[in-house]
Amino acid sequence: xxxxxxxxxxxxxxxxxxxxxxxxxxxxxxxxxxxxxxxxxxxxxxxxxxxxxxxxxxxxxxxxxxxxxxxxxxxxxxxxxxxxxxxxxxxxxxxxxxxxxxxxxxxxxxxxxxxxxxxxxxxxxxxxxxxxxxxxxxxxxxxxxxxxxxxxxxxxxxxxxxxxxxxxxxxxxxxxxxxxxxxxxxxxxxxxxxxxxxxxxxxxxxxxxxxxxxxxxxxxxxxxxxxxxxxxxxxxxxxxxxxxxxxxxxxxxxxxxxxxxxxxxxxxxxxxxxxxxxxxxxxxxxxxxxxxxxxxxxxxxxxxxxxxxxxxxxxxxxxxxxxxxxxxxxxxxxxxxxxxxxxxxxxxxxxxxxxxxxxxxxxxxxxxxxxxxxxxxxxxxxxxxxxxxxxxxxxxxxxxxxxxxxxxxxxxxxxxxxxxxxxxxxxxxxxxxxxxxxxxxxxxxxxxxxxxxxxxxxxxxxxxxxxxxxxxxxxxxxxxxxxxxxxxxxxxxxxxxxxxxxxxxxxxxxxxxxxxxxxxxxxxxxxxxxxxxxxxxxxxxxxxxxxxxxxxxxxxxxxxxxxxxxxxxxxxxxxxxxxxxxxxxxxxxxxxxxxxxxxxxxxxxxxxxxxxxxxxxxxxxxxxxxxxxxxxxxxxxxxxxxxxxxxxxxxxxxxxxxxxxxxxxxxxxxxxxxxx
Numbered sequence: 001x002x003x004x005x006x007x008x009x010x011x012x013x014x015x016x017x018x019x020x021x022x023x024x025x026x027x028x029x030x031x032x033x034x035x036x037x038x039x040x041x042x043x044x045x046x047x048x049x050x051x052x053x054x055x056x057x058x059x060x061x062x063x064x065x066x067x068x069x070x071x072x073x074x075x076x077x078x079x080x081x082x083x084x085x086x087x088x089x090x091x092x093x094x095x096x097x098x099x100x101x102x103x104x105x106x107x108x109x110x111x112x113x114x115x116x117x118x119x120x121x122x123x124x125x126x127x128x129x130x131x132x133x134x135x136x137x138x139x140x141x142x143x144x145x146x147x148x149x150x151x152x153x154x155x156x157x158x159x160x161x162x163x164x165x166x167x168x169x170x171x172x173x174x175x176x177x178x179x180x181x182x183x184x185x186x187x188x189x190x191x192x193x194x195x196x197x198x199x200x201x202x203x204x205x206x207x208x209x210x211x212x213x214x215x216x217x218x219x220x221x222x223x224x225x226x227x228x229x230x231x232x233x234x235x236x237x238x239x240x241x242x243x244x245x246x247x248x249x250x251x252x253x254x255x256x257x258x259x260x261x262x263x264x265x266x267x268x269x270x271x272x273x274x275x276x277x278x279x280x281x282x283x284x285x286x287x288x289x290x291x292x293x294x295x296x297x298x299x300x301x302x303x304x305x306x307x308x309x310x311x312x313x314x315x316x317x318x319x320x321x322x323x324x325x326x327x328x329x330x331x332x333x334x335x336x337x338x339x340x341x342x343x344x345x346x347x348x349x350x351x352x353x354x355x356x357x358x359x360x361x362x363x364x365x366x367x368x369x370x371x372x373x374x375x376x377x378x379x380x381x382x383x384x385x386x387x388x389x390x391x392x393x394x395x396x397x398x399x400x401x402x403x404x405x406x407x408x409x410x411x412x413x414x415x416x417x418x419x420x421x422x423x424x425x426x427x428x429x430x431x432x433x434x435x436x437x438x439x440x441x442x443x444x445x446x447x448x449x450x451x452x453x454x455x456x457x458x459x460x461x462x463x464x465x466x467x468x469x470x471x472x473x474x475x476x477x478x479x480x481x482x483x484x485x486x487x488x489x490x491x492x493x494x495x496x497x498x499x500x501x502x503x504x505x506x507x508x509x510x511x512x513x514x515x516x517x518x519x520x521x522x523x524x525x526x527x528x529x530x531x532x533x534x535x536x537x538x539x540x541x542x543x544x545x546x547x548x549x550x551x552x553x554x555x556x557x558x559x560x561x562x563x564x565x566x567x568x569x570x571x572x573x574x575x576x577x578x579x580x581x582x583x584x585x586x587x588x589x590x591x592x593x594x595x596x597x598x599x600x601x602x603x604x605x606x607x608x609x610x611x612x613x614x615x616x617x618x619x620x621x622x623x624x625x626x627x628x629x630x631x632x633x634x635x636x637x638x639x640x641x642x643x644x645x646x647x648x649x650x651x652x653x654x655x656x657x658x659x660x661x662x663x664x665x666x667x668x669x670x671x672x673x674x675x676x
Contacts, residue, residue: 113173440481458499
């Protein structure tokens with residue numbers, strides 16, 4: 001590569017077009033051919049611009065782990081500048097368009113398996129020259145994950161007493177990745193080998209066209225030969241335009257040689273001014289159109305697009321359009337030059353402002369990195385805390401990628417700082433959850449015990465006991481912490497299935513009982529109507545047996561829905577009326593009715609209600625006894641008062657009533673005890 005090209009590669013920035021002034025009259029050109037150029041061509045080449053080198057030599061990184069392939073290198077004999085020049089405009093545009101159309105993913109967030117899958121997709125579905133940036137990021141992400149995994153394995157090996165010299169770490173994924181990387185490098189090298197061949201082939205074609213051009217002057221003769229020769233000249237020009245690019249270090253020499261022989265041809269052609277003037281006129285029309293297009297580009301808001309299209313206009317002006325009459329050359333060149341300068345000034349202003357934007361972006365990204373570092377320096381101590389911090393870091397990461405570009409010199413340091421901050425956070429997070437694994441497996445055992453209890457009791461017939469049990473284990477389940485993610489869903493489904501089985505069965509039984517109670521209600525309503533309409537015969541014993549039979553029938557009918565319990569009170573009121581007609585003692589009537597009530601509680605198998613009734617009666621007995629004692633004590637104050645005193649009589653009457661009541665409560669308690 002020439003010193004000039006080396007210098008240009010040093011000064012230029014990747015993916016950015018910069019001005020590069022070319023000098024046509026190089027020493028090589030002067031030695032090869034006596035070049036004669038007019039003012040137009042000299043001025044033109046002082047402003048002509050070039051695209052920067054897209055293809056760059058990559059250096060082999062000998063410091064890489066032997067298990068990884070070193071950074072890719074281009075074909076050994078291929079000069080990157082030559083390869084860049086060998087690309088014609090169409091293929092260059094297609095490659096650039098495809099490179100920008102491939103979506104960039106956050107490769108550092110993908111697993112090693114996902115990185116390999118993405119690598120395969122890129123390799124099989126896109127041009128190898130369009131995926132270099134993606135492959136570089138995928139490789140960096142894969143190496144980082146592998147090295148982190150390797151370091152963890154090494155630490156564990158050393159903790160277990162291993163010797164570092166005996167440590168070996170093997171990963172099938174690493175082997176698969178290396179294989180893909182070999183394939184990528186082979187395809188890339190093959191691509192540049194073919195590109196170099198095309199480059200040299202184009203050089204041979206252009207050299208042959210120059211030789212043909214040299215011979216044309218010997219064919220100039222009469223008018224017919226001039227016509228034929230001029231057609232050959234046009235054909236050579238057309239083939240020259242389509243010949244493709246050549247090695248950049250040979251570009252000036254070859255173009256100057258070609259242009260020299262073009263001028264020689266026109267010098268010989270002055271013998272026939274008709275042909276020369278016609279060609280000058282056509283060239284003038286073409287260059288005026290180029291000037292018009294350049295002036296339109298000067299108004300274009302997209303300075304990068306305008307600059308790129310300006311390059312095309314310069315290429316057409318220089319290589320595809322021939323000279324014009326001398327009287328117009330300076331004038332049209334000044335117009336074209338003015339439009340060119342305006343576009344350059346707009347572009348320089350754009351990059352001046354964009355640098356400020358990049359600096360602002362750098363400040364924003366540094367703030368994001370500082371925020372992540374602050375979170376990483378204060379790790380959470382609970383699952384909920386980590387979930388909150390993960391959301392915060394993810395939001396910061398998304399913001400980082402949205403901010404935009406930073407100055408090129410700060411790009412790599414900023415990215416490394418960002419990666420270090422996120423890696424530190426992830427390391428702390430992973431350490432926390434690794435420490436939680438033991439606790440999670442203990443929680444899993446606790447939940448499996450609850451699952452077993454639920455499954456063992458899902459068909460238990462002791463409904464009340466089982467309801468309390470199911471409620472308790474459901475409460476205990478909520479108190480147990482997290483279990484391993486892979487087991488969480490499975491163990492929950494088993495527990496839920498067992499609990500639902502019991503409660504579904506319980507609901508089905510309740511529904512069945514409810515239907516039965518509705519039937520009982522209908523029967524009791526009919527029986528209540530029947531007892532309301534009953535006519536006593538007047539025979540005490542016979543009527544009493546009739547009432548007892550009705551009470552027995554009522555008792556045997558069964559429970560009614562809870563909302564209709566008031567029917568029991570209605571029935572007891574009717575019985576009270578019948579008992580009055582039978583002239584039963586208060587005790588007899590109370591015991592007969594109480595027998596019906598206790599029987600209802602016994603039928604419901606309601607131990608709680610029976611215990612509550614027993615407590616109630618016992619309390620009533622104590623209260624009545626206390627009342628009797630109080631009344632008897634009060635009589636002591638009336639020792640000297642005659643018994644026929646109204647007040648004394650009232651006290652004796654109350655004592656007698658309370659004693660009768662006491663007998664009734666005692667009789668009820670006796671009947672209640674007989675049910676236990």
